[in-house]
Each structure stands twice: as structure tokens, then as C-alpha cells.
Amino acid sequence: MKQFSLLFVFMIFSSCQYFDKQVPSEKELLQKELKAINWKEVDEYPSVADCQKIENKTQRQQCFFEYMTQLIQQKLSVDTLSILYPELDTIQVKVTIFPNATMKFEPQFTKDSVAYDTIKIDSILKARLVDFPKINPAIKRGIPVKTQFILPVIIKAE
16 A cells, blocks of 8 residues: 555656646747738738629639729729820829728829829829729738739720
């Protein structure tokens, strides 16, 4: 019995090592998680109601970009851009969609665009590119986030 109790005491003290595991600190876990996140990609791209029913992520993104390009071209087609600047056939428009679903449009000009009155083109864009349908912002890990992309918008109708 004495040997059994000595063995029992020895097992109790040696088994405590199995329960003594190091718990990683919050900072270590946070750093590990932050490194695992791809900050260049979103989980869901911005979308409109017409594109929401598409299941494939890539096709939904393509649908949204085509929809936005067509809508911007439609809104600018009734304007005087093609009359004021006949040599200008395409404008690169940087579209920013904020988490609260508001949008901002900025024309992107090349460095040698001194032939264009960039301020006038910018004011025309701001005046025409209003009253868009509801845009659902991009989602990253369940949170709406700001996204930016550049769309080529064709001005000249041939």
C-alpha cells in the first residue's frame, strides 16, 4: 500500500505538466491574424441589385463593372464633352465607393493632358454623375469597406 501511495503521488505531480501549457498572448494572436489577412482583396465586391442574383464572385464583379461603365457612359452621352473635346474619346474615371454607399468620381488624366481643361471636365463629371441607384459597398470580413477602381469610359459614340 505504501508503494501504491508513493506511485500515486508521483503520478499526480508528473501529470501536472500536461495541464501547464503556454497560452499565446493577445498581441501574438492579433499579429498572426493580421498577417493572414489579404488586405489587397475584398470578400465581396461592390454590387447593385441587378448583379446580386449572380452566384459566381467573378461574374458578379464583371456585371457590376459593366453596369457602372454603361451608366456613366449614358449619363455623359447627353453632355458636351465630345463637342468641347473632339479628340478625347475615352476618359479614365476613378470611382470611389465608401462604406456608407456614397460614391465619388474623379477623372484621371495623363501627364501630358495640357490640351484639356481638366477643371472643366471634372466639373462636368461632377454635375452629370449624380443620382445613381443604390450601390452595395464592398465587404471585408463582414464589414463594409471603401473601394476604388478605374473605369475606362468611352465618350465618343461612333
